[in-house]
């Protein structure tokens with residue numbers, strides 16, 4: 001598929017620090033074609049949300065809430081450019097549609113999953129997800145020399161720590177509370193997979209909540225270590241041909257580390273890969289092998305017995321996954337946000353880090 005504008009633009013994005021060595025390009029045009037592609041995918045994914053609304057789980061709602069913030073973050077940035085203005089308007093319209101849909105989704109969750117809803121309510125609040133205003137890159141020297149083969153911790157343990165952090169547990173403790181158990185779990189070295197991405201999410205949410213005391217004084221250090229390792233895992237996933245179900249984790253890593261401000265997750269090849277995984281008919285993301293099957297395909301067996309509805313696994317019979325769709329829209333929305341925030345290559349000075357820094 002020929003997408004010269006897209007390719008040219010992402011070549012620019014892939015080579016920060018050396019834009020002046022590249023030929024002059026109509027980057028406004030490049031941005032416009034790429035933004036159009038991403039927005040079209042996100043509009044289709046939003047139709048999926050709309051059609052499945054009573055059945056989507058909390059994960060999906062969180063993912064689309066992140067997307068809404070990302071869309072709000074781009075809608076005004078493109079107003080001054082006549083080529084990009086219509087795309088900014090489209091982003092604004094999609095954000096407005098999501099506001100209404102997510103409000104409805106919460107009403108359904110109040111019936112289907114009230115406990116999770118209460119525990120994770122803060123992550124659904126407008127303004128909870130603070131998007132980066134400055135960017136950095138992962139540092140490969142922070143990648144673990146070895147991985148702990150017994151690293152996997154259950155979603156329940158992870159949830160317990162997140163709930164403590166948010167202060168939404170039944171014990172009415174303050175936000176930013178940290179038990180010894182969670183301190184050990186969330187700083188454990190050598191983790192990979194979902195354990196690693198949940199360690200990152202923990203420190204990311206600590207940042208969103210404004211936790212700055214004790215362990216959280218070192219949040220940025222841990223965020224740097226975890227995203228360096230998530231980058232290494234994503235590169236391995238790419239080398240292995242993104243076999244399912246790795247795609248889900250791959251997109252989660254881009255979503256979370258992108259929100260953490262690591263711009264090197266926004267790679268052309270990765271964007272193209274994600275766009276190619278969207279089910280054209282349904283607009284969702286999920287199991288690529290399930291095509292119009294009658295029988296519901298079983299989700300991958302959980303590694304741990306769980307006492308509640310598993311947030312991470314809600315698979316519709318057509319292979320649409322709530323979790324994968326959530327991570328996909330969070331990742332794609334991140335690409336869009338980065339695209340809007342990044343200065344054009346021929347716009348004058350090219351600071352490696354954009355200003356102004358956020359209020360961290």
Ligand SMILES: *[C@@H]1O[C@H](CO)[C@@H](O)[C@H](O)[C@H]1NC(C)=O
Nearest residue numbers: 137138139140141142143224
């Ligand atoms: C990467 O991390 C190493 C080890 O902490 C450090 O010595 C080095 O300065 C870092 N590099 C960059 C570019 O930050």
